[in-house]
Amino acid sequence: MDLQAIIDDIALTLAERRGEGKVADYIPELAKVDPHQFGIAVTTVDGQVFTVGDAATPFSIQSVSKVFMLTLALGKAGEGIWKRVGREPSGTAFNSIVQLEHEHGIPRNPFVNAGAIVVCDMVLAGHKPKEAIGEVLRFVRYLADDETITIDRAVAKSETETGFRNYALANFMRSFDNLHHDVDHVLGVYFHQCALSMTCRQLSRAGLFLAAQGADPISGYSVVSPKRARRINALMLTCGHYDGSGDFAYHVGLPGKSGVGGGILAIAPGKASIAVWSPGLNKVGNSALGSAALEMLATRTGWSVFGA
Amino acid sequence: MDLQAIIDDIALTLAERRGEGKVADYIPELAKVDPHQFGIAVTTVDGQVFTVGDAATPFSIQSVSKVFMLTLALGKAGEGIWKRVGREPSGTAFNSIVQLEHEHGIPRNPFVNAGAIVVCDMVLAGHKPKEAIGEVLRFVRYLADDETITIDRAVAKSETETGFRNYALANFMRSFDNLHHDVDHVLGVYFHQCALSMTCRQLSRAGLFLAAQGADPISGYSVVSPKRARRINALMLTCGHYDGSGDFAYHVGLPGKSGVGGGILAIAPGKASIAVWSPGLNKVGNSALGSAALEMLATRTGWSVFGA
Amino acid sequence: MDLQAIIDDIALTLAERRGEGKVADYIPELAKVDPHQFGIAVTTVDGQVFTVGDAATPFSIQSVSKVFMLTLALGKAGEGIWKRVGREPSGTAFNSIVQLEHEHGIPRNPFVNAGAIVVCDMVLAGHKPKEAIGEVLRFVRYLADDETITIDRAVAKSETETGFRNYALANFMRSFDNLHHDVDHVLGVYFHQCALSMTCRQLSRAGLFLAAQGADPISGYSVVSPKRARRINALMLTCGHYDGSGDFAYHVGLPGKSGVGGGILAIAPGKASIAVWSPGLNKVGNSALGSAALEMLATRTGWSVFGA
Amino acid sequence: MDLQAIIDDIALTLAERRGEGKVADYIPELAKVDPHQFGIAVTTVDGQVFTVGDAATPFSIQSVSKVFMLTLALGKAGEGIWKRVGREPSGTAFNSIVQLEHEHGIPRNPFVNAGAIVVCDMVLAGHKPKEAIGEVLRFVRYLADDETITIDRAVAKSETETGFRNYALANFMRSFDNLHHDVDHVLGVYFHQCALSMTCRQLSRAGLFLAAQGADPISGYSVVSPKRARRINALMLTCGHYDGSGDFAYHVGLPGKSGVGGGILAIAPGKASIAVWSPGLNKVGNSALGSAALEMLATRTGWSVFGA
Missing domain, CATH: 3.40.710.10 (DD-peptidase/beta-lactamase superfamily)
Structure with a gap:
């Protein structure tokens, strides 16, 4: 599976939709962000990192x-x-x-x-x-x-x-x-x-322990027990997108947590930790393009926890 | 993995708790059921069936x-x-x-x-x-x-x-x-x-298509597309246990759907379809022993969708 | 106090607003009513009756x-x-x-x-x-x-x-x-x-016992005790206009009960029973012109229970 | 009508119930008040004052x-x-x-x-x-x-x-x-x-303008217009006792406003301003004995706004 090709293609496909959604404006400082930014970073459990777009630009991770x-x-x-x-x-x-x-x-x-x-x-x-x-x-x-x-x-x-x-x-x-x-x-x-304030790359790296049974597969250090990692993933899946959690599970099928800064952290257990970022939000307050990108990624990789 | 040994042991461990919980009494006909009954049936995607306890006794599947x-x-x-x-x-x-x-x-x-x-x-x-x-x-x-x-x-x-x-x-x-x-x-x-009215054995068999990308792996017939199977699983995970869905995801980590008759159908994507039954319900209306049995099964098999 | 002159003047003042409001349409039969109708009947505790407008036309009293x-x-x-x-x-x-x-x-x-x-x-x-x-x-x-x-x-x-x-x-x-x-x-x-189905005249007559300590002042027959009459009046004042009850008390200051047919029965304790009717309803489902007429009547007669 | 005899008798009748109800304890300072205190003050629109019990003891008027x-x-x-x-x-x-x-x-x-x-x-x-x-x-x-x-x-x-x-x-x-x-x-x-912090006597005096068309009948000074006085009375009747307003209207039939300190101000339009005080509260947070006293007073005086 060529992850770099997959995310490149996702970025290309979504390029024309950049700017979609509504940037959070109830926090004045966030309202200033350029809505056309978009980035993906995928860190796999074997330590590879794939990025596309504005994956090195720090953004406010907010609720993530x-x-x-x-x-x-x-x-x-x-x-x-x-x-x-x-x-x-x-x-x-x-x-x-x-x-x-x-x-x-x-x-x-x-x-x-x-x-x-x-x-x-x-x-x-x-x-x-x-x-x-x-x-x-x-x-x-x-x-x-x-x-x-x-x-x-x-x-x-x-x-x-x-x-x-x-x-x-x-x-x-x-x-x-x-x-x-x-x-x-x-x-x-x-x-x-x-x-x-984190970049997609940093965020996907920080979430990696959740994809790897609670231990950082790169350093080998244990962060939480495998059971606790599963449980945190479960909470992300059922509650991670507020009142859009059911919808996210339906379309993406990965544990995820969104923030009003437009970031989403998603976990493919045993596979990878993924961070996407695009500031425009959908009606329930989750990144519009970020959600779309993750749906495409889950489809193409077969990483949905609900079956290939 | 010796599935028969696993479910035998689960049944043994839970034997002393039989009768726990409260049988649904708002439907008069259900109130008559003997609360000490307990059964498990696991049908794997390669067509094997493992059962223990009252897995051949028909019960009212209700919301399942x-x-x-x-x-x-x-x-x-x-x-x-x-x-x-x-x-x-x-x-x-x-x-x-x-x-x-x-x-x-x-x-x-x-x-x-x-x-x-x-x-x-x-x-x-x-x-x-x-x-x-x-x-x-x-x-x-x-x-x-x-x-x-x-x-x-x-x-x-x-x-x-x-x-x-x-x-x-x-x-x-x-x-x-x-x-x-x-x-x-x-x-x-x-x-x-x-x-x-179905037995655990029948129920686990009926749900098998959801564990197998939407097609019955035994007959080979397609019931739904792989995408739709994933989506139904997603809905079961986020909404399948009413206001105890988050708790079920946290403890069991499988898509599942419960009924007030005490049955639960759970899906381990790519692995198996599982039906458990025990009439006593917990506070949120899901089978008390059934939930416990599934938590033990998920732990011992490593089938949680949220990581081994 | 010339009650006939007062209600004549009210009818005249409100003439140009006839048709205002929205006729209840969730009951198909009511939707057919001509919205321009308007009537008032006042029956005093000494047995006099004053009417103006369509006070002899039967209408659906509904919740009154x-x-x-x-x-x-x-x-x-x-x-x-x-x-x-x-x-x-x-x-x-x-x-x-x-x-x-x-x-x-x-x-x-x-x-x-x-x-x-x-x-x-x-x-x-x-x-x-x-x-x-x-x-x-x-x-x-x-x-x-x-x-x-x-x-x-x-x-x-x-x-x-x-x-x-x-x-x-x-x-x-x-x-x-x-x-x-x-x-x-x-x-x-x-x-x-x-x-x-009642006319304003009939309705005002039927409510008269509530203005007269529970007994019909014309026939002399007791309907309820004085205490019970007071209590029914109290309920009309606090609850008689659904979620517009506070507003009605604020503007009119009389116990009243409205119906989606556009009728309102209002009670001036010790003084009179009043029925108004006009089919157009305001936002909270009470007769728009009926409410306006009663506010004018209460002001001109000084009948508000909250002080002259 | 001998108002002094009426309130004396009310105080006597309620004497054995002193201490009833529950003193507000969510405000630490109020929790210290002796629950056996009880006072009534009636100030009539012609300037007479009648008191009984602890009508000269200051208390925290709170929401009054x-x-x-x-x-x-x-x-x-x-x-x-x-x-x-x-x-x-x-x-x-x-x-x-x-x-x-x-x-x-x-x-x-x-x-x-x-x-x-x-x-x-x-x-x-x-x-x-x-x-x-x-x-x-x-x-x-x-x-x-x-x-x-x-x-x-x-x-x-x-x-x-x-x-x-x-x-x-x-x-x-x-x-x-x-x-x-x-x-x-x-x-x-x-x-x-x-x-x-006010006594019953002070409180009944302060509310007198509401019983007298908005003007202080003793000094002659106007506080609000007659219309506004009626409207404030209307609000007191429909909203003055929180979620016990309907009950108060049903039993007492006077505009009133209660406080968790145990005080109630009630207005008999055209007649008098009444303050009662007793710290013990009923389930909806209004003075238990105060409510009882006002019901007795309204019955014996015939001051209910809903009819004699």
Whole structure:
């Protein structure tokens, strides 16, 4: 299978659709991004890397970071985290608060905003926000084996100043005692994690352990157990695209996590870790071209987890 | 891999938990079932069959039938069905009506009751209920390659007389013009499909095409295209266990569909079709021991779609 | 105070707005009504009657009948009815089913459709629908002191054939055991009660007991106790206009009950019973001109219960 | 009518029930209040005052203050305020956020928490919180003709530190641009207004203008127009007791506004302004004995707005 030819062809096919979708504008800093950018990076479990397009351009990974945060929280608190956050698809928008009221402050899963905020509370674990943010950054650099990864302070600041909905979610959960730290501290971690700036190449590298039974196949280091890797993949598949998760599973058939920056991380278990990026979003807030590219990739590679 | 030894051991391990869970009692006829029964049947894509326990006892497959109905409807109406039913997890109970009001009579997916009722409406397609029911029965017999499969009229009658919630769902969708036939006719098909009586052995055989790229590997006949098989599997994984779908994916990692009769059909793409049955249900209405058995099976076989 | 002059002037002022609003079209039979009709009848507690416009034209009183049905049910079952139906405004549309699911089949109040259906179940009280319908008709004729009042069978039939939403509500409550008779029987009563055909003059006469401490001031017969009359008025004020009840109280300040036929019955306690009719409805389903007329009447007479 | 005898008798009758209900404990400072306290004050439109029990003990008026805040906001911004807050009963708890999401950040009415927060935003009107709080205090002192009224800083502080739910509501509305000032500033006003400390005597005096067509009958000064007084009364009746408003109207039949401190202000238009206080709350958060006392008072005086 010639992966380079496949992604080259995908990039070519989608070239005329560049600019499609709507760039996230509720975060002022993100609204400035050129919508015509598009990149793919595929890192296989045997350590090869294939890229096309703007795969070396850093972008704001936003909610894709929630995969790494969940991994961190599971490492710190183990399966006990499921007392404070569910594992079910939400059936609602990423920032909905309705479910929280009906279910007494317990978010549906770690990938909707409310759930990710609880995960940040777990990662804080009594430390100062700066320390926790430092830990997150070190962890992602370690996963990607790349010390150049940074957090975009301008994006973090932009979200801090305009993220009223996240303040609402956090305060709401605090009223149910499902946050244990100051709302400002928890959101400090949350907004900085979302502001991680990575390239497709770095992102596909950072997710590789999920395609390889929890261990980095290049360094050989274990990140999580094989069981935990499977479980994180399961959560990505059922909950990774908000209220478009069913659609993504239907069309692509891979565990994936999207971000409003237009990035998507997808995992082909036993095969590869894939990162795509294109800023224009579809109606449910996932990268329009990114989703299309992954559907094409899954079809041509036969990597769908649901059968060749 | 000695599949027989694996399922024997699972049955032995779970023996002391027989009777666990709560038998569905909202359908009077189902409430009479002995809760200590337990069976597994595994049919592999190379045609071998492994069974343990009560795998030859017929039970009411209930909502497991929705997989076959969806397959029929897709065959008749193609991808156009998605205008009338969604593909997203519901985030609510199997019989919830709240979502229908918020989303104007379009059910979330074909596996919640409302969605399955719409699918029945599609399968009716202008025919009389008797004809449609006959077609459903013929289709399932064909899939299972077994002419002895029947519909339990007592169960169908029991549901017809007490299924007020389903009447509510159907009338509600009718008020949005999302049913095209008489409510009584549509529910006639619905209640009879749910009353299909099958053994684990028959059920695992009937689902085999989903494990084998859409074609029956024994007869060689194609049922659906490989792409459609993948897509049905995807829907089973994201929506097959109502509001316990995320949990099932997390613990088992296989596409599956449960029924309140205590049956579950699970698909290991490229490997096997598995049917388990035990009448006691957990809190979200899925077989308690059946779920446990499948988790053990997935662990020991490494069949999880999310990685070995 | 010259009531005749007041209502003449109101009719004149509103003349140019005749036809405003939208005639209910979800009941085919109602959609045929000429939207330019407009009538007022005021019956004072000292027995005088003032009318203007089409006050002698019979129209379908629809949900206004729920006031008489509630009175009947309270007479039969007393305050015990509040175990099966609430007394709170719904905060939702007249035909919403969402609240029913959240509150386990107990409707919010007797004036939303679901609540009125429960009231019909109470009025049935083991009798046949025909007998119950006969009783309702006799009761309304008695209240209006007019044997010519009829039920419009064509309207009742039209609703029976298209009232899927009401079938949904009834079946839904039946699933919670909050209906004790066959759904078809209960809805038989419901649709016939709604199809009562009355003129403004008859309607204002029928409501007079509510303005006069529960007794008909003309015949002297007691219908309900003074306390019960006050309580029915209270329910009309807080719940009588669906999700426009607060607005009606704000602008008119009188207990009132509207119907999708365009009629409104309003009560000025100690003063008069008023019926207005104009078929065009506003956004929340209440007569547009009827509401306007009552606001003008309340202002000019100083009859608002909230102060002169 | 001997009002003193009536309230004396009510106090005597309810004496043995003192301590009933549950003192609000979600605001730590309020949880300390002795639950056996009980007071009534009736100020008639001809200037007489009748009191019984603890009518001279200051208590935290909490949400009763929302009546005065609404009056202030209407004075500043007129009927334009209804673009940002509704006039309908909510059908949900006082602090529910569900409706806000469904209705895009517009609260149902000015008496649920979210609505009152929007009203605070209007009262702020570009000023500093301190100035707005000063204005509120001056206004209430003016209405009560009593310069000794204060704000309990300990209560305000207690709420500021624990009012996460209100922070959630405010941030949520801010995300819909329905707050124009800093959340902290708006809530500063909100928490201080709630912490107004008044006696029954002061409170009944402060509400007198609502019983007297908008003008203080003692000083003769006009506070609002007669129409506006009627409208505020209407809002109190339909929305003044959260999700117990229908029940209060049914049993008492007077416009009223309750607070979690156990106070209720009720208006008998043309007759009197009544304040009752007893800290124990019923299930929907209104004073248990206060409600009982007002029902008895309304019955014995015949002051119900729904008929003698």
